[in-house]
Each structure stands twice: as C-alpha cells, then as structure tokens.
Amino acid sequence: xxxxxxxxxxxxxxxxxxxxxxxxxxxxxxxxxxxxxxxxxxxxxxxxxxxxxxxxxxxxxxxxxxxxxxxxxxxxxxxxxxxxxxxxxxxxxxxxxxxxxxxxxxxxxxxxxxxxxxxxxxxxxxxxxxxxxxxxxxxxxxxxxxxxxxxxxxxxxxxxxxxxxxxxxxxxxxxxxxxxxxxxxxxxxxxxxxxxxxxxxxxxxxxxxxxxxxxxxxxxxxxxxxxxxxxxxxxxxxxxxxxxxxxxxxxxxxxxxxxxxxxxxxxxxxxxxxxxxxxxxxxxxxxxxxxxxxxxxxxxxxxxxxxxxxxxxxxxxxxxxxxxxxxxxxxxxxxxxxxxxxxxxxxxxxxxxxxxxxxxxxxxxxxxxxxxxxxxxxxxxxxxxxxxxxxxxxxxxxxxxxxxxxxxxxxxxxxxxxxxxxxxxxxxxxxxxxxxxxxxxxxxxxxxxxxxxxxxxxxxxxxxxxxxxxxxxxxxxxxxxxxxxxxxxxxxxxxxxxxxxxxxxxxxxxxxxxxxxxxxxxxxxxxxxxxxxxxxxxxxxxxxxxxxxxxxxxxxxxxxxxxxxxxxxxxxxxxxxxxxxxxxxxxxxxxxxxxxxxxxxxxxxxxxxxxxxxxxxxxxxxxxxxxxx
Amino acid sequence: xxxxxxxxxxxxxxxxxxxxxxxxxxxxxxxxxxxxxxxxxxxxxxxxxxxxxxxxxxxxxxxxxxxxxxxxxxxxxxxxxxxxxxxxxxxxxxxxxxxxxxxxxxxxxxxxxxxxxxxxxxxxxxxxxxxxxxxxxxxxxxxxxxxxxxxxxxxxxxxxxxxxxxxxxxxxxxxxxxx
Numbered sequence: 034x035x036x037x038x039x040x041x042x043x044x045x046x047x048x049x050x051x052x053x054x055x056x057x058x059x060x061x062x063x064x065x066x067x068x069x070x071x072x073x074x075x076x077x078x079x080x081x082x083x084x085x086x087x088x089x090x091x092x093x094x095x096x097x098x099x100x101x102x103x104x105x106x107x108x109x110x111x112x113x114x115x116x117x118x119x120x121x122x123x124x125x126x127x128x129x130x131x132x133x134x135x136x137x138x139x140x141x142x143x144x145x146x147x148x149x150x151x152x153x154x155x156x157x158x159x160x161x162x163x164x165x166x167x168x169x170x171x172x173x174x175x176x177x178x179x180x181x182x183x184x185x186x187x188x189x190x191x192x193x194x195x196x197x198x199x200x201x202x203x204x205x206x207x208x209x210x211x212x213x214x215x216x217x218x219x220x221x222x223x224x225x226x227x228x229x230x231x232x233x234x235x236x237x238x239x240x241x242x243x244x245x246x247x248x249x250x251x252x253x254x255x256x257x258x259x260x261x262x263x264x265x266x267x268x269x270x271x272x273x274x275x276x277x278x279x280x281x282x283x284x285x286x287x288x289x290x291x292x293x294x295x296x297x298x299x300x301x302x303x304x305x306x307x308x309x310x311x312x313x314x315x316x317x318x319x320x321x322x323x324x325x326x327x328x329x330x331x332x333x334x335x336x337x338x339x340x341x342x343x344x345x346x347x348x349x350x351x352x353x354x355x356x357x358x359x360x361x362x363x364x365x366x367x368x369x370x371x372x373x374x375x376x377x378x379x380x381x382x383x384x385x386x387x388x389x390x391x392x393x394x395x396x397x398x399x400x401x402x403x404x405x406x407x408x409x410x411x412x413x414x415x416x417x418x419x420x421x422x423x424x425x426x427x428x429x430x431x432x433x434x435x436x437x438x439x440x441x442x443x444x445x446x447x448x449x450x451x452x453x454x455x456x457x458x459x460x461x462x463x464x465x466x467x468x469x470x471x472x473x474x475x476x477x478x479x480x481x482x483x484x485x486x487x488x489x490x491x492x493x494x495x496x497x498x499x500x501x502x503x504x505x506x507x508x509x510x511x512x513x514x515x516x517x518x519x520x521x522x523x524x525x526x527x528x529x530x531x532x533x534x535x536x537x538x539x540x541x542x543x544x545x546x547x548x549x550x551x552x553x554x555x556x557x558x559x560x561x562x563x564x565x566x567x568x569x570x571x572x573x574x575x576x577x578x579x580x581x582x583x584x585x586x587x588x589x590x591x592x593x594x595x596x597x598x599x600x601x602x603x604x605x606x607x608x609x610x611x612x613x614x615x616x617x618x619x620x621x622x623x624x625x626x627x628x629x630x631x632x633x634x635x636x637x638x639x640x641x642x643x644x645x646x647x648x649x650x651x652x653x654x655x656x657x658x659x660x661x662x
Numbered sequence: 663x664x665x666x667x668x669x670x671x672x673x674x675x676x677x678x679x680x681x682x683x684x685x686x687x688x689x690x691x692x693x694x695x696x697x698x699x700x701x702x703x704x705x706x707x708x709x710x711x712x713x714x715x716x717x718x719x720x721x722x723x724x725x726x727x728x729x730x731x732x733x734x735x736x737x738x739x740x741x742x743x744x745x746x747x748x749x750x751x752x753x754x755x756x757x758x759x760x761x762x763x764x765x766x767x768x769x770x771x772x773x774x775x776x777x778x779x780x781x782x783x784x785x786x787x788x789x790x791x792x793x794x795x796x797x798x799x800x801x802x803x804x805x806x807x808x809x810x811x812x813x814x815x816x817x818x819x820x821x822x823x824x825x826x827x828x829x830x831x832x833x834x835x836x837x838x839x840x841x
Contacts, residue, residue, distance in 0.1 A: 123823060157825075224718070224719055245719070249722055251723075269839055275797075276792065
C-alpha cells in the first residue's frame with residue numbers, strides 16, 4: 034500500500050466520520066426539538082415588527098413592542114419572567130411594554146400563561162404587562178400570576194375574557210383606559226384584584242375571591258359598569274382609595290350573602306371613612322350563575338353493563354380494574370373497555386361499596402357476611418359473619434382499611450376491627466346502632482357516624498376518644514378537612530368539629546340528608562342533599578358560597594375532578610357542575626335513580642343506577658364558547 | 663375651518679406628546695408615582711417601606727423608592743422635589759435652628775421612636791396635589807416607638823424581606839388589608 038492510499042483512506046475516514054457526526058447532530062437536534070419546545074430568551078429588547086411567540090418565552094428585562102408592531106402570542110405559550118430587582122425595592126422589574134398591539138388569545142385547553150421564572154414564585158417577582166396608548170390589547174384564556182400589577186393599561190382600549198388573574202400583588206391596573214373584562218377569575222391577589230382610575234370599564238360575570246380588595250376604585254370611576262359579578266372571601270369586595278371622592282354605582286352583583294349586615298362591612302367607602310366617596314350597590318339576591326371562567330363539556334356514552342339488581346354501591350377502581358357490586362349479589366370486575374374480567378357471586382344483596390388494600394377487595398352483604406377477595410380472580414381469602422340485629426334492613430356502610438386492620442361498620446352498631454390478612458377480630462366497639470356509613474380515618478383517629486345520632490372519634494386501639502350527639506341520625510360518612518371532620522345529620526344539621534371534638538361551626542340547613550355525605554375539596558365543602566340542593570361552603574367558616582336548588586333528591590355523594598363536580602340524583606340524572614361558576618355543564622339521563630358516587634376509570638366517568646346498569650361516560654371537551662354579546 | 667384645523671392639530675400634538683414621553687413618564691402610573699426617599703440606613707429603609715406600602719395599598723398609587731447616601735443628600739433632593747416623601751431626623755425633625763426649609767418641605771407628626779425626633783416630611787407641592795396624603799401618613803404618628811422598632815428590626819433579621827415585614831406591621835395596625 035502506498036502512502037497516498039493511506040492519505041486517501043485517512044481523508045475518506047475523516048470525511049465519512051465528519052458526515053456521520055453532522056447527521057447524528059442533526060438527528061439529535063431534531064429529536065431534542067421534538068421532545069422539548071424551544072425557549073426564546075429575550076433580554077431588554079424592542080420589537081419594531083409584528084412578532085409571533087409560541088411554546089416557551091423567557092424574558093429577562095423589558096421587552097417593548099413599539100408602535101406599529103403587534104405581538105401575537107399563540108395558544109399554549111408560557112411566558113416566564115426572570116426576577117430582577119436593580120433598585121432594591123423588593124419588586125421585580127422584568128415585564129412587557131406594549132405600545133403597539135398585543136393579541137394573546139389562548140384556548141380553554143391551551144391557555145397562555147404569564148408567570149415568574151423563579152422556582153418558588155411569589156407575588157411581585159415580575160413587574161407587569163404595560164400597555165400605553167395601545168391600539169389593540171386582547172387577552173383571552175390567559176393566566177397572569179406572580180406579577181406586581183398583571184396587565185397595567187393606560188389610555189388603551191381592550192378586551193380581557195376568560196382570564197385567570199391570581200397570586201399577583203395587583204391583578205390588573207387600569208388608568209384612563211376603556212376595557213371590557215368578562216368571565217375572568219380574579220383570586221388570591223395580595224392587594225387588589227382590579228384597580229381602576231378614571232377608566233371606563235365594563236366588568237361583567239367575573240368572580241373576585243380571596244383578594245385584599247376585589248375591585249379598587251382609585252379615583253373617579255363613575256363611568257364604569259360593574260354588573261353580574263360574584264364577590265366572596267375578599268377582605269373588601271369593593272373599596273375606594275384614599276383619594277376617591279366619587280359616587281360609584283354598581284348593580285346586580287352578589288356579595289356572598291343576601292344579608293346586608295354580612296356584606297356591607299366589606300364595602301369600604303364613606304360608611305367606614307367619612308372622607309371618602311360612596312359606593313351604591315343595588316346587590317343581587319343570589320349567586321350569579323355563568324360567572325367566572327367559561328367551561329363546556331358534554332357526556333358521551335362509552336359502554337354500559339347490565340346487572341340483575343340495583344347498583345347503589347359506588348364502584349371501586351383498583352389495579353386498573355373497576356369493581357362494581359349489585360343488589361343481584363355479584364361483584365363484577367371490568368377492564369377499561371367494560372369487558373368483564375370476572376364475576377363473583379356472594380349470595381346476597383350488596384349496597385355498600387367495595388374497598389381495596391394489599392391486593393384484596395373487602396365488602397359486606399345483606400347476610401352480614403364480610404368477604405376478603407383476591408383482586409386477581411375474586412377468590413375468597415377469608416370470610417367473617419356478624420350477628421343479626423333489629424337494624425338489618427338496607428344500606429350498609431363500606432369497610433375502611435387502615436394499616437393491618439380493616440374496619441367494619443356492622444348494621445347492629447358494632448364497629449369491628451378485623452385483621453386484614455386473616456379476618457380475625459382484633460377489637461370491637463359496640464353501642465351505636467345502627468351503623469350505615471363507612472368510618473373515615475384522618476391519619477390519627479377514626480370518625481364514626483351512627484344512626485343513633487352520635488358522631489364519635491375513636492383511636493386505632495378501639496377506645497372512644499369523644500362522642501358528640503347531633504340532632505338526628507347520621508347516615509353518611511364525614512368529610513375530613515385540615516381543621517377536623519365535617520358531618521351532616523339526617524335533618525340537615527351540618528357540623529364542623531375540631532379533632533378534639535370541639536364544635537367549630539354549625540349550619541342548620543333544615544332539609545333532609547340521607548346517604549350523601551359532605552365532600553371536602555381545596556378549602557371548600559360540597560354537599561348534595563335529599564332535598565335536591567347542591568351547596569358549596571367554606572370549610573373554615575361554614576359560610577355558603579353558592580347553592581343550586583331543585584335538582585332532584587341526591588342519595589349519592591359527589592365526585593370532583595379538577596374544576597368539575599359530578600353527582601347523580603333519584604330522577605336518574607347525572608350532573609356535571611363547574612365548582613367555580615356553579616354552572617350546570619351537562620346532564621345525562623338514565624333509567625332510574627343514581628345513588629352511587631361516580632368514579633373516574635381510565636378517563637371515563639363510571640356510575641351505577643337502580644335501572645341495574647353500570648354506565649361509563651366519556652367527558653368530551655367542547656371548545657365552543659357562549660359569550661353573550 | 664381654520665379653527666377646526668387648529669383643534670385637530672392641537673389634538674394630534676397632544677397625542678404625540680403623550681405618546682412620546684420620556685422614560686420617566688412612560689414608567690409612571692397613570693400620572694401618579696410617589697417617590698419615597700431614604701438616607702440608606704437600614705432603619706430608614708424599613709420606615710420608607712412602611713410608608714410606601716401604606717400609600718400603595720390605600721391609594722393605589724405607584725411608589726418609587728430611592729436611596730441616598732446621607733440625610734443631607736436626601737433632604738437636598740427633597741427640597742429640589744426629586745423626592746416627594748422622606749424621613750427627616752435630628753435637628754431637622756425638631757425644627758431646630760431653622761434646619762428645614764418649610765417653604766419646600768412640610769413636616770408631619772413624629773413616628774414615636776428616638777424621643778420623637780424622627781418625622782415624615784412631604785414636599786409641599788406633592789401635598790398640594792394630593793392633600794389626602796398628609797392625613798394618610800399621619801396615621802403612622804406615634805405607633806412606631808423604640809420597642810416596636812426593635813421588634814420590626816428583629817423580624818427583618820429573621821425574615822429578610824423588608825416588604826413583608828412592613829406589610830405585616832401595617833396589617834397588625836389595621837392600616838391596610840391583608841391577612
């Protein structure tokens with residue numbers, strides 16, 4: 034071989050390996066681009082031409098959109114702002130300055146988010162979206178959080194719809210601006226939800242909650258229209274600034290109560306400080322439905338399974354399998370397509386929900402038999418039977434697995450603690466006849482509702498810690514909140530206790546409530562009663578936020594998934610309700626009473642009915658917005 | 663016709679002037695930004711934060727905090743109306759030996775610490791424009807005594823965030839809302 038050959042070979046190898054390297058890099062680059070969206074990183078920048086942002090944008094400093102240019106932000110974009118504080122005033126300085134136009138139109142499924150880039154974000158991490166003399170500012174389906182002042186618009190006209198302003202110092206500020214703000218959720222803003230000065234605003238169908246001041250009138254805002262909004266849990270719902278001498282007219286807004294004594298103190302005007310102007314309220318007498326972020330949904334049947342009995346027991350999801358029990362005495366195990374995996378005959382009616390732990394399903398039937406079944410095939414691992422009692426007629430409570438125990442509420446008033454592995458009785462507590470509801474566990478104590486009208490806290494050793502007597506039998510389980518349990522008696526007496534048994538608050542609803550218990554979710558209690566009322570109450574104070582009436586008798590408890598509540602009634606109607614707006618989003622009709630609590634199973638909503646069927650529904654998102662003109 | 667042309671011209675000129683304002687104008691809040699100055703000492707930093715938070719929350723006005731290297735520099739800047747509100751100490755606060763130019767600065771009631779030798783002061787033009795500010799800042803009169811100040815300074819050592827400490831103090835005093 035000649036040296037030239039070696040040279041050529043080396044050259045060829047070098048060429049080939051370089052080419053492979055480039056191709057590999059391109060492949061890696063394309064792969065990375067496909068895996069994660071590109072981040073546009075901007076420091077102090079001026080945009081003098083129309084620009085489009087999408088995916089991820091990181092702003093460090095101020096990005097200015099100059100006159101004649103429009104910034105369009107596409108749905109799903111996340112704009113993050115780096116915290117800068119050069120002047121040491123503890124407030125972030127990064128932001129957007131709009132002198133041209135801003136079009137930020139997300140969708141319900143793909144909102145546009147403006148937020149802090151900090152790992153632990155705080156209100157005030159970044160400054161604001163400032164719009165000065167802007168010809169067009171449109172924000173739809175945007176979330177603005179962690180800022181000093183959200184959108185801050187001067188001498189600008191625009192629209193803000195379906196936006197979520199939260200965790201800012203001020204949610205938004207308007208100075209001599211003309212804006213329409215509709216269907217927004219304005220919450221948890223440290224100082225003010227919306228501040229306005231000499232502006233003409235049309236504020237309709239918004240929800241203001243948990244802000245320092247919901248709506249703050251800085252000075253002379255007589256021309257604004259404030260109608261059909263819901264205000265609650267703000268320190269002040271409406272407040273005049275110390276410079277304001279104006280008389281502000283608002284109408285048809287809900288201030289959290291029909292009792293003016295209750296809400297008047299949350300309107301800060303000359304009644305609190307004689308040097309200020311006046312706010313005329315003309316309030317609504319009930320919650321304004323359809324306010325807040327709009328939501329659309331419809332149900333589509335996925336599958337159904339016919340059984341030979343009522344299905345009153347709420348289904349159970351465990352190990353990618355759905356377990357449903359029927360009055361026909363069977364436990365059914367199904368896959369996500371509704372195909373039967375196995376079916377086990379237990380001999381008697383079952384109306385208490387099955388529960389699962391350690392690969393086993395536990396349930397009881399009307400022959401007072403308790404079963405531990407294999408999740409795999411329904412084979413019986415152990416069986417326990419308790420004695421007869423005068424209360425043996427209908428409606429049993431589900432068992433509760435706690436550690437190595439499984440707690441059994443027996444019709445006859447005895448709470449049995451069974452060894453979950455063997456079914457042997459470890460201890461028993463007798464005396465509260467009948468027991469028709471599942472006990473609940475808060476990590477420290479067991480709470481037991483009883484048909485004798487008592488509500489008890491019990492230690493894991495079976496010793497009663499305290500017992501409270503309520504005004505009527507208690508037929509449903511308590512809800513566990515961070516401050517203690519909340520329980521409802523059959524006559525509608527709703528009571529909140531501390532873990533030590535001290536009454537925290539009580540509301541006499543004066544309506545029947547059987548087996549549908551209160552549900553705790555993110556600081557709120559949801560209660561559907563046999564009188565057809567669905568309520569949302571503050572779990573700390575017991576104050577009611579909203580109430581829907583005449584929905585048909587509820588015997589099953591609700592389920593909440595995200596911002597939606599699902600509950601069925603005795604007319605065979607399953608409702609989907611948005612928990613912020615109280616709007617009924619969809620209704621699905623089946624043949625008879627729905628007394629189960631629905632469950633989510635592989636993206637489907639599953640519930641049973643007294644028509645003998647188990648139903649699985651798909652939740653279909655609708656993009657259609659019904660914005661009233 | 664000439665009158666109409668003049669009106670249109672005037673309108674265009676006004677819009678142009680508004681629209682092409684300098685950086686200071688464009689960062690002002692709908693016309694109102696109150697500048698609060700401190701002499702750079704940790705104590706003044708705290709007091710100016712308290713005043714800033716009080717005004718910000720109760721009036722909705724935007725606040726700019728400006729730090730100077732000494733009391734002399736601060737007072738000079740205030741007299742030239744580069745600062746709207748400041749904290750004056752010592753002889754100036756007791757009006758001793760005509761140490762303050764009362765044509766330029768209006769002394770308010772003392773906070774309560776250092777034998778009441780520390781007071782807020784406004785530039786008179788600021789008060790003329792926003793007379794409600796005098797009453798508002800006077801709500802702090804006598805409520806920051808030496809013991810309170812020590813407690814607040816200890817909170818800063820623990821918390822590290824002046825704005826949070828200032829806000830909590832004002833909430834305790836029920837001067838601003840917030841939990």
